[in-house]
Structures are given as structure tokens and as C-alpha cells.
Amino acid sequence: MKRRVLVTGGAGFLGSHLCARLLKQECEVLCVDNFFTGMRRNIEPLLGEPAFEVMRHDVTFPLYVEVDEIYNLACPASPIHYQRDPIQTTKTSVLGAINMLGLAKRLHARILQASTSEVYGDPDVHPQTEDYCGIVNIAGPRACYDEAKRCTETLFYDYRRQHRLDIRVARIFNTYGPNMHPQDGRVVSSFIVQALRGEPITVFGTGMQTRSFCYVDDLIDGLTRLMNAPADVEGSVNLGNPTEMTMCELAELIISLTGSRSRLEFRPLPQDDPRQRRPDISRARELLHWAPVVSVNEGLSRTIAYFDNLLSDPREADKLVWKMPQ
């Protein structure tokens, strides 16, 4: 019998790669998405697969399906998307988690939550280990995402304690790769699109703030390993690439890989923007025998090729403007 796997947010950046990976692993995949930020083009290559099914559904409403495993990814991940309707963002995270946990309880299904490094907020511990509790500005514009994700983690642990649910929590750090939305405002996609168009590259603050970037294939490998790990994996697990770079270094690397003539343009730092982010992945190494293997140069080259292809296709050009779905 094939495992039947539900992926919420399956038409998004990470979700579409996860669906593809699960199909390769001989699973039946049910992709559930309301297409808030997800794109049909991300899952188009999968639509012909007999083991792949898509359902348009908003996870803030209950879902009645029969599956063996659940990956809960539904939630806009980039600040410009999740800040557009912050109340809906909190609802998607929290009500979505409640609905998916309820489904997992009814089905006795294992469930994995896509949590985030944003639960650490603007950290004063570096690199971040899973036992670090984080500093989040509860009233800030990022709180709808950060605090909602913290609340979903709490729900997951309470469902484990109260109902003995088999849960997994991945704290995902910045991930990039093909299928990112070109206008999601995240630094990798923005820099690449600006470089390919020869526009100035917008760097916030001094550009000395750091991030670590994980290529999507590595991240998906970590997620599936976490889902398939023995039942005694307790607690959240950081998944990300510990190689840290400043925003200026990233911009210069992208300029060199694209052969662009773009120059850097500095703008004020947005409120509550974290200064530093780097995962400590000791737990993932130990429990999942996982570590990223794709170099930044290799991952960026593949991502640049994806955006280059997208931007040079005139049929795609007018679809690239992100509009708030009705």
C-alpha cells in the first residue's frame, strides 16, 4: 500500500518541492492549498501524475480526508505577504494547526509542522540552538507570523502531551531555490530579479546584517528525514544551512553570478528586522544524520537559471505581479 500524504500549502515554494519529492518516494500526495501565495505553475509538472491530487481549500476551515501523514506548510512565509493581512496570517497558522492536529488525532496520523527560525525573533544568542527561547516583539509588524508560529508549536506539544499524537516540528531557516515567487520580497529572489533586470539591488540597513541560506533540495531532504525519523524524536529541530553571509556579500555574489551591472542601493532597515540568523544544526546532524550539501554558489546558480527562464518568458511576465486573491 502506498503511503497517502497530505501537504498543506502544497502549491507554494517549499510545498511544491515536497510534493515532487514524495511522489518520487512512491507516496500518494494530496496537495491542499487556497492559492493565496501558491502558484499553479509550481505544481503543473505534477498534475499528470496519477498519484497526485490537488484540492483548493482554506486550512482555517476543517478538512475531512483520509491520509496516513500530514505535512502542515500552509502559511504565507514572506513578510510582504504575511503582513498584507496579519489577522488572516495568524488565523492560517493557528486555526490551520488546530484543524490539521484534529485531523491527525482522528486518523492517528503522524504530523509535521513547518515552523520557522522567526520563533527566535531578533536573537541575542548566536548561533540559535533549539533550547533558546527567542525574543519577539509581541506588538511589532512581524508578530502575526512569529507569534502565530510560536503558538502552533505550543499546540503541537500540547497535542503530544494530551493526546499522544506523533508530532514533528521543523524550525526552518531561510531557504531559497526555484519556485520562489519572484515578488515575494525575500532577499534572494529580490536580489536575483533586480540583478537580472539590471536594476539597483536594494539592500536594507548597512547590509552588514547576516542570514544563512539553505538550498531547497537540502531542506526538503531534512523535512522528509524528520518525518520518517523514529518516534522518539522529541522537540523542535532546526533545519537550515549554517554558512552565514552578510547581505552585501550575497548581493555581490549574485551580481557576479549573473554578470549584472547592477549597483547596490541602501534603504532604511524595516522594523524588527533580525540582525543575525544562523542555525545550530547539531540536533539535525545527530538525530537525522542530516546536513546541507549544496553550496551557495551551486544553489544560487540553479535559482538564477530558474528566474532567468521565468523572466524571459513573455507569457509569464504579467502573471508575476502578486495580487491579493479575492
Ligand SMILES: NC(=O)c1ccc[n+]([C@@H]2O[C@H](COP(=O)([O-])OP(=O)(O)OC[C@H]3O[C@@H](n4cnc5c(N)ncnc54)[C@H](O)[C@@H]3O)[C@@H](O)[C@H]2O)c1
Ligand atoms: N521558505 C522559507 O525560507 C521558510 C522559512 C521558515 C519557515 N517556512 C515555512 O514553510 C512553509 C512554506 O513556506 P513557503 O516558503 O513555501 O511559502 P509560500 O508562501 O510559497 O507557500 C505557502 C503556501 O501556503 C498556501 N496558503 C496560505 N494560506 C493558506 C490557507 N489559509 N489555506 C491553504 N493554503 C494556504 C499558499 O497559497 C502557499 O501555496 C510556511 O509555513 C512557512 O512559514 C518557510
